[in-house]
Amino acid sequence: MVVTRRAAPVVPATSMVATAVVVVAAVVLGSGLGGAAAAAGRVAPEGVAPGGLLPGGGTPKAIAPEADVSLHGHVSLWGTGLGVWVQSRNRGPSNLPGITVRVRTSVPLSGRQELSEGCLQSDRLTVLCRTGALRTDAEEGRQFALELQLAGRPDEVVVRVDTLWNGGATDRNPKNNDHEVLALATGDEYVF
Numbered sequence: 719m720v721v722t723r724r725a726a727p728v729v730p731a732t733s734m735v736a737t738a739v740v741v742v743a744a745v746v747l748g749s750g751l752g753g754a755a756a757a758a759g760r761v762a763p764e765g766v767a768p769g770g771l772l773p774g775g776g777t778p779k780a781i782a783p784e785a786d787v788s789l790h791g792h793v794s795l796w797g798t799g800l801g802v803w804v805q806s807r808n809r810g811p812s813n814l815p816g817i818t819v820r821v822r823t824s825v826p827l828s829g830r831q832e833l834s835e836g837c838l839q840s841d842r843l844t845v846l847c848r849t850g851a852l853r854t855d856a857e858e859g860r861q862f863a864l865e866l867q868l869a870g871r872p873d874e875v876v877v878r879v880d881t882l883w884n885g886g887a888t889d890r891n892p893k894n895n896d897h898e899v900l901a902l903a904t905g906d907e908y909v910f
Contacts, residue, residue: 784890789896793907798867800875805859809855818884827868833864834864
C-alpha cells in the first residue's frame with residue numbers, strides 16, 4: 719500500500735498580512751471603545767468612556783447658563799451704625815432663580831442683628847441675603863437695605879459686597895458684582 723501525503727496549501731504572504739491587520743484593528747477598537755460602539759462606528763468624546771461615563775464613573779455635566787449679575791449701591795457709617803443698600807440686576811442672557819449676596823465688614827457686628835427678610839447673619843463679620851428671581855434686564859432688579867450695629871465706634875470700616883452664589887450660572891464679567899468700599903464715620907454715602 720502506498721500512502722500519499724497532501725501538501726499544505728500555499729497562502730500568499732500578502733493575504734496573511736491583510737488578515738493580521740484586520741485582527742489587530744478589531745482588537746484595538748474593541749478594547750478601547752467597547753464592541754457595540756466600535757461596530758456602530760461611533761467614537762466617544764475625549765475623556766469620556768463608553769456609555770457616557772467620565773473616568774472615575776461620573777457623567778458629563780450640562781453646560782451652565784450664562785448671566786451677568788451686577789451689584790450697585792452705597793454704604794454709610796455713623797457712630798455704631800452701618801447702613802448698606804444694595805441693588806442687584808441681571809444683564810443676561812439667561813434668567814436666574816435668585817442669587818445670594820454676601821456683605822462682609824472689617825469690624826465685628828454687635829451681637830444679633832435685626833435683618834431684612836431673606837437675610838441672615840452667618841458669622842460676626844458676615845451677612846448673607848438672597849434675592850428673588852432675577853429676570854434678564856429687568857429695570858427694577860432686586861434691592862435690600864441693611865442697618866447693622868457694629869461693635870464699638872470705629873472711625874472707618876471696609877465693606878465687601880459680592881455674589882456668593884448665582885444659581886450656577888457663568889458670569890464673564892464678575893467685576894461688576896464684587897466691590898470693596900471704605901466708609902468713614904461721617905454719615906456720608908459711599909457709592910459702589
